Amino acid sequence: MLLARHLLAGVAVAVVSASTVLPAAAATAAAHLPAPDTLTHDAPVCLDATKSRTNGTKVQLWQCVGNANQRFVIDNGLIKVEDTAGTATPMCLDATKSRTNGAQVQLWQCVSNTNQLWVIRRGEIVIKDTIDTASPMCLDVGNSRANGTKVRLWKCMNNANQKFVIYDGKIKLQDTLA
Structure with a gap:
């Protein structure tokens, strides 16, 4: 015992x-x-609206960390920054008026104009007014997956740099998912 x-x-x-x-x-x-801004692209990267909510703010890639600036709501073709949806000044992804390769994608107060209407098609996010043209224009990130890479428009080519997965409010670049 x-x-x-x-x-x-x-x-x-x-x-x-x-x-x-x-x-x-x-x-x-x-x-x-490592600090979130030094992590490699071995982790998924997301569209990121930065912390600014002013017209003309550039949209970028950033490692998915779940911050409010990486959460979006899709509403009648508008892609809104989630924390601005339902406020007096909701902010949307905006393609500017340019429909040329490399044109910037920015945040702009949602006004439902053609610069802000998007269609999701086979993983591509296409500016709606270009769908039935000879050169539909897609969200594109180029070849970099680094934090801070600017998001732009580019002729839809069905390439990995134009393929996104939308899940749980995040818009992730498909080729960075495990």
């Missing part, structure tokens, strides 16, 4: 010790994680 008590006491000490070591080990592991 005495041996059983000593064994039980030893097991209890081991369990308590293990439970106090785990949080310290977890804290050490977390301390070694």
Whole structure:
């Protein structure tokens, strides 16, 4: 019986010790994680509206971290920054008036004009007024997957840099998903 008590006491000490070591080990592991802006593209990248909510703000790629600036709502062809939807000044993805390769994509107050109406087709996000033309224009990210890469328009080519997955409010570049 005495041996059983000593064994039980030893097991209890081991369990308590293990439970106090785990949080310290977890804290050490977390301390070694790189900062979000230095992570590689081995993780998914998302469309990112930055923190600014002013007309003309450039839309970029950024590693998906779940911030409000990476969450969008699609509403009647408008792609709205989620935290502005339902406010007095909802902000939308806007293609400007240019329909040339490399034209910027920006945020602009939602006014439902042709610059802001999009269609999602086979993973491509196409500016609606170009669909039935000889050169439909898609959201495009070029060859870079780095944080801060500007999102632009480019003739739809069915390439990986124009393929997106929309899930849980995030617009992710498909070729960065595992």
